[in-house]
Amino acid sequence: MGAVVRVAVAALRLAMAEFVAVAAPVTAPGSGWQPAYVGLGSNLDGPVERIERAFAQLAALPSTRLIARSALWHTPPVGPVAQPPFINAVAGLLTQLPPRALLEALLATEREQGRRREVRWGPRTLDLDLLVYGASVVDEPGLQIPHPEMPHRAFVLYPLAEVAPALWVPGHGRVASLRAAVEGSGLERRG
Amino acid sequence: MNTEANATAGLHASLPHRFIVVEGAIGVGKTSLARRLAVTTGAELVLEQADENPFLERFYRDPRAGALPAQLYFLFQRARQLQALRQQDLFAPHRVGDYLLAKDRLFARVTLDDEEFALYEQIYAKMAVEAPQPDLVVYLQAPVEVLLERIVRRGIGYEQSIDRDYLTRLLEAYTGYFHRYDASPLLIVNAAEIDPAENDADFSDLLEVIRRTVRGRHYYHPLRSGDPLKALRGG
Structure with a gap:
């Protein structure tokens, strides 16, 4: 019994030392993983390959996991x-x-794929929009969450409803309901 | 808990639950399911960080000598995480987790000898952890053979030395624990033949059952074909 207790106490000391050493972990205690939804779009230079590559780049972001991806939706151009x-x-x-930080990572990915921003509504190599980030509502220069135009965009809501049908978009409502309210004709689902 | 916050959360909820915990033995697929639930419903995900436990590998190498430090590390880590959650509880978003604090004691009973467990119990009592109460626990069940096969398939290095005896004892501990469990609504899922983390149909069937499970104890034995709700029997 005595020996067992001595071993146990030694192990406990070790555990306590380790506990103190990790008391300031990289992620704050209790800080969980936030669900975040990114809209991908491309209509230049092999758009399907670009989207596929963008999915791979999202999957490789630090402190981030790609959990679900929608089908590819073909959309008639706007503008x-x-x-x-x-x-x-x-x-x-x-x-x-x-x-x-997530937004910066998305912008870096866009730049890497050579996005040009000359013409608004014009052709683009790759668009990455941060649509929703957990329950957050952010309105800062250069960063608005939820994305202000997403509740009206069929080409966002149709694929988003595949990934997160039960998601509540802060300030707007459930994705399934938002999708039901937009005109989706012309959109074409391609596996 | 603030009832106004609850009422608002209820209105905005895509699922009626504010905090769902997925539990089950090693390899049954609870973390994968929790991830998918979080993304589908827009919930924050709270995962235990087993791979951060520096004593875990030592434990799997030498269970007898390595158990106590591994257990104590987990206890401190889980207590810290859950207590922090509770402090943010009032304005919390919806959450999905992949462990109950009770799991810690359940594993301790299996891995520690009597003297060590007595010591563990003293520490546990001293810590007086107040973990947030889930409003649904989804308990995934599968036989030992299925768990062993899934552990091999996912290939986490330190898990490969997990043996059948240890897994059998863990499974018995889980079964006993959930047999008596009444702290929250409980959904017991036979996950031997389904793969809700990977298979879309399995997942959406399970999601529908989860949505409807707001009180009591339920068993879900998914049938490969047919209406999943027919297989949902109330208790």
Whole structure:
């Protein structure tokens, strides 16, 4: 008994030392993984390959896991410039990055794929939009969450409803209901 | 808990539950299911961080000598995480977790000898952890053979030395625990033949059953075909 207790106490000391050593972990205690949803879009230079590559890049982000991906949706282009149809999709992530850091990572991915931003509504190599981040509502320069235009965009809501049908978009409502309220004709689901 | 916050959460909820915990023995697929539930419903995910436990590998190498430090590390880690959650509880978003604090004691009973367990109990009592109460526990069940096969398939290095005896004893401990469990609504899922983390149909069937389970104890034995709700029997 005495020996067992001595061993136990030694082990306890070891555990306590380790406990103190990790008392300030990388992630704050209790800070969980936030669900975050990213809209992907492309209509230039092999859009399907670009979207596939973007999914792989999202899966490789630090402190982030790609959990669900929608099908690829083909969408007629919007706006005054003649251009090929868009491919759209949505990724469902779990992340420990704060919203701003996640946004920066998305912008870096866009740049890496050579996005040009000359023409609004014009052709684009790759668009990554942070749509929803947990229950967060953010309104800062350069960062609005939920994405202000998403409740009206069929090409976002259709794929988002595949990934997160039971998601409540803060300030707007359930994804399934939002999707039911937009016109989705012209959208075409491609596996 | 603040009733106004609850009422608001209820209105906004896509599921009626504010905090769902998925439990079950090693390898049954609870973390994968918890991840998918979180993304589908927009809930925050709270995972235990087993791979951060520096004593775990030592425990699997030498269970007799390595158990106590591994257990104590888990106890401190889980207590810290759950207590922090509770402090944020009032304005909490919806959450999904992959463990109950009770799991810690359940494992301790299996892995520690009597003297060690007595010591563990003293520490546990001293800590007086107040864990947040889930409003649904989803308990995934599968036989030892299925668990062993899934452990091999997912290939986490330190888990590969888990043996059948240890897993059998854990499973018995889980069965006993949930046999008596009445702290929250409980959904016992026979997960031997389904893979809700990977299979879309399995997942949406299970999600529908979860949505409807707001009180009491229920057993869900999914049938490969047919209406999943027919297999839901109330208790």
